[in-house]
Amino acid sequence: MRIILCGFGTVAQSLAKLLVSRSDDLYAKYGIMPRIVGAFDTHGGAVEQSGLDLNRLVEIKKKFGSIKHYDKSKKKWSGLEIIKNVDADVLIETTASNYHDAEPGMSHIITAMKRGMHVISVNKGPLAIAFPSLMELATYNQVQFRFSGTVGGGTPILDYAKNSLQGEQIVSFAGILNGTTNYILTNMSHGMSFAQALKDAKSRGYVEADESLDLDGFDAAAKLVILANWIMGMKVTMPDINRTGIRKVTSEDVKKAAKKKMAIKLIASCDKELVVAPKEIPIDDPLCVNGTLNAISFTSEHSGTQTIIGKGAGGTETASAILRDLLDIRKEILRD
Amino acid sequence: MRIILCGFGTVAQSLAKLLVSRSDDLYAKYGIMPRIVGAFDTHGGAVEQSGLDLNRLVEIKKKFGSIKHYDKSKKKWSGLEIIKNVDADVLIETTASNYHDAEPGMSHIITAMKRGMHVISVNKGPLAIAFPSLMELATYNQVQFRFSGTVGGGTPILDYAKNSLQGEQIVSFAGILNGTTNYILTNMSHGMSFAQALKDAKSRGYVEADESLDLDGFDAAAKLVILANWIMGMKVTMPDINRTGIRKVTSEDVKKAAKKKMAIKLIASCDKELVVAPKEIPIDDPLCVNGTLNAISFTSEHSGTQTIIGKGAGGTETASAILRDLLDIRKEILRD
Numbered sequence: 001m002r003i004i005l006c007g008f009g010t011v012a013q014s015l016a017k018l019l020v021s022r023s024d025d026l027y028a029k030y031g032i033m034p035r036i037v038g039a040f041d042t043h044g045g046a047v048e049q050s051g052l053d054l055n056r057l058v059e060i061k062k063k064f065g066s067i068k069h070y071d072k073s074k075k076k077w078s079g080l081e082i083i084k085n086v087d088a089d090v091l092i093e094t095t096a097s098n099y100h101d102a103e104p105g106m107s108h109i110i111t112a113m114k115r116g117m118h119v120i121s122v123n124k125g126p127l128a129i130a131f132p133s134l135m136e137l138a139t140y141n142q143v144q145f146r147f148s149g150t151v152g153g154g155t156p157i158l159d160y161a162k163n164s165l166q167g168e169q170i171v172s173f174a175g176i177l178n179g180t181t182n183y184i185l186t187n188m189s190h191g192m193s194f195a196q197a198l199k200d201a202k203s204r205g206y207v208e209a210d211e212s213l214d215l216d217g218f219d220a221a222a223k224l225v226i227l228a229n230w231i232m233g234m235k236v237t238m239p240d241i242n243r244t245g246i247r248k249v250t251s252e253d254v255k256k257a258a259k260k261k262m263a264i265k266l267i268a269s270c271d272k273e274l275v276v277a278p279k280e281i282p283i284d285d286p287l288c289v290n291g292t293l294n295a296i297s298f299t300s301e302h303s304g305t306q307t308i309i310g311k312g313a314g315g316t317e318t319a320s321a322i323l324r325d326l327l328d329i330r331k332e333i334l335r336d
Numbered sequence: 337m338r339i340i341l342c343g344f345g346t347v348a349q350s351l352a353k354l355l356v357s358r359s360d361d362l363y364a365k366y367g368i369m370p371r372i373v374g375a376f377d378t379h380g381g382a383v384e385q386s387g388l389d390l391n392r393l394v395e396i397k398k399k400f401g402s403i404k405h406y407d408k409s410k411k412k413w414s415g416l417e418i419i420k421n422v423d424a425d426v427l428i429e430t431t432a433s434n435y436h437d438a439e440p441g442m443s444h445i446i447t448a449m450k451r452g453m454h455v456i457s458v459n460k461g462p463l464a465i466a467f468p469s470l471m472e473l474a475t476y477n478q479v480q481f482r483f484s485g486t487v488g489g490g491t492p493i494l495d496y497a498k499n500s501l502q503g504e505q506i507v508s509f510a511g512i513l514n515g516t517t518n519y520i521l522t523n524m525s526h527g528m529s530f531a532q533a534l535k536d537a538k539s540r541g542y543v544e545a546d547e548s549l550d551l552d553g554f555d556a557a558a559k560l561v562i563l564a565n566w567i568m569g570m571k572v573t574m575p576d577i578n579r580t581g582i583r584k585v586t587s588e589d590v591k592k593a594a595k596k597k598m599a600i601k602l603i604a605s606c607d608k609e610l611v612v613a614p615k616e617i618p619i620d621d622p623l624c625v626n627g628t629l630n631a632i633s634f635t636s637e638h639s640g641t642q643t644i645i646g647k648g649a650g651g652t653e654t655a656s657a658i659l660r661d662l663l664d665i666r667k668e669i670l671r672d
Contacts, residue, residue, distance in 0.1 A: 154639030155642050156501060163495070165492060167656070286625055290620060302354065302490065302656035303490030304490060306644065307646070308642065308643070309644075309645070310639070311641075317638065317640055319638070320636075324501075324502055327503045
């Protein structure tokens with residue numbers, strides 16, 4: 001399987017390491033030999049039809065800050081040039097999410113699909129802004145489109161709802177889908193002020209460069225868009241989400257809730273309406289997880305309410321979600 | 337799809353109702369029209385190649401205590417006679433679990449597989465006693481064998497671990513797999529004695545006719561056998577489980593644990609050894625659920641620890657698991 005890798009940050013580097021460490025196992029168990037034939041970051045990229053040396057790629061990135069230095073003798077490639085000119089089976093999109101125009105991820109995905117490549121995205125931006133039309137584009141071009149890593153990191157929330165609950169009608173769901181705000185709210189319940197808790201979260205590297213993405217609920221809303229489309233069959237995008245962040249939650253609110261054995265959490269819910277907002281939930285509800293954990297409760301017609309809890313982020317975890325998507329695409333191709 | 341239904345207790349009756357209420361939907365969405373061509377309980381059964389009237393079957397059971405009265409004019413069938421003589425595609429085994437010889441379920445399953453029927457079992461007995469050989473028999477006879485409802489009731493724990501985590505290596509797991517003992521231990525943590533809590537659980541119909549199955553950990557151990565075989569690829573049966581029940585847990589133990597912010601739970605775990613025993617776990621661990629809830633935490637190599645929580649029993653819930661198995665078998669048949 002020939003792969004083009006867009007972006008070379010934490011997740012992509014974890015993926016490169018995972019592919020190296022598991023190459024024997026992947027071939028033996030699943031019969032796949034993934035080859036990264038092109039990869040790029042903001043500054044430029046590298047191409048090698050027989051497969052880039054992944055250890056070297058990680059080293060170069062560490063040493064020079066960009067993988068464009070991978071092979072000095074060769075042509076300098078930009079990201080879109082690679083996607084337009086290099087033949088590959090799968091594009092893996094890992095550049096940063098933004099919710100204005102979702103670029104450059106949006107162009108990467110659209111260009112790849114039009115060229116007949118299957119796409120795996122862990123970038124939420126394009127999905128949040130244009131889920132319904134991207135699915136249409138994938139169907140039209142007869143390619144697979146997968147995005148397990150966008151919700152729950154390594155916790156297979158999307159797959160659980162779609163496949164493990166096959167034949168069931170999910171009637172509603174509610175989740176804690178942003179680890180950063182959950183960490184802040186948990187610390188506030190331990191006595192910190194909002195400002196202190198935010199500072200602590202920043203010092204641990206939990207907060208996005210643009211803190212608004214976490215604090216104002218954009219990240220949770222993007223995940224809600226993805227869940228609503230993929231699981232509930234709704235055709236919605238970001239503007240359809242009624243979104244409130246956690247900036248106005250005070251220590252006073254948190255204390256008041258605690259007295260009632262409740263906790264304030266940023267809840268993304270789908271039940272008639274699509275809402276992201278701070279809400280009080282009982283502390284003994286399975287959904288009420290602490291720290292950076294994510295959790296989601298699905299209520300279905302016949303199987304009651306089921307909750308899945310796991311780490312919602314992390315390089316290796318998200319890379320393992322990409323690997324699952326890759327195996328899934330492989331399975332779908334063989335089935336055709 | 338022609339189905340033979342073994343046993344007509346709570347789960348089977350819920351399944352009958354579910355098949356009636358969802359028949360249009362099942363045909364429209366999945367193209368299947370399940371027909372129960374034979375069904376029986378302890379006293380005898382009924383056969384109708386064009387499909388038994390499911391509403392009538394439920395009515396007869398309610399009125400006369402056995403479905404053998406379904407059609408007085410016809411031959412009287414015993415269970416094994418039906419399996420041996422009636423042609424069907426799938427056998428659904430719902431008779432009561434026992435861990436001595438697993439009969440009559442064991443004979444039902446073996447006879448059906450030898451006749452080339454796919455088998456769905458929610459009866460844990462045969463699996464607990466003979467999982468490895470039943471899987472071999474299924475493979476040899478080229479039939480599908482499914483048992484989603486045996487672990488977690490309507491919560492798709494087996495499917496999650498096997499499919500949603502595909503490509504992952506699960507290294508260990510630990511779960512609360514018996515709702516009855518969890519209900520008793522929860523009530524003990526609220527101040528009841530073991531005897532009081534047991535009495536309360538009995539009055540709510542939560543305890544098996546043979547209370548030892550719950551209290552001495554047989555039920556949890558049977559589920560552990562199934563998980564160990566299906567998910568970890570181990571070839572084990574009941575005698576391989578190191579099993580301790582909850583009879584010796586005292587109010588004193590529960591109080592002591594609570595002081596350390598811990599709770600005593602009956603934990604079934606797979607980590608080097610296969611053990612069912614009461615253990616202290618932190619009350620803020622996602623695994624620490626209360627009441628009759630079940631929970632299981634899987635730790636995998638790259639995606640960290642993930643917990644699934646849901647109701648572990650219930651007629652409709654377990655019937656919905658059978659329905660998922662039916663759809664799964666249908667999918668596998670089409671793939672061949």
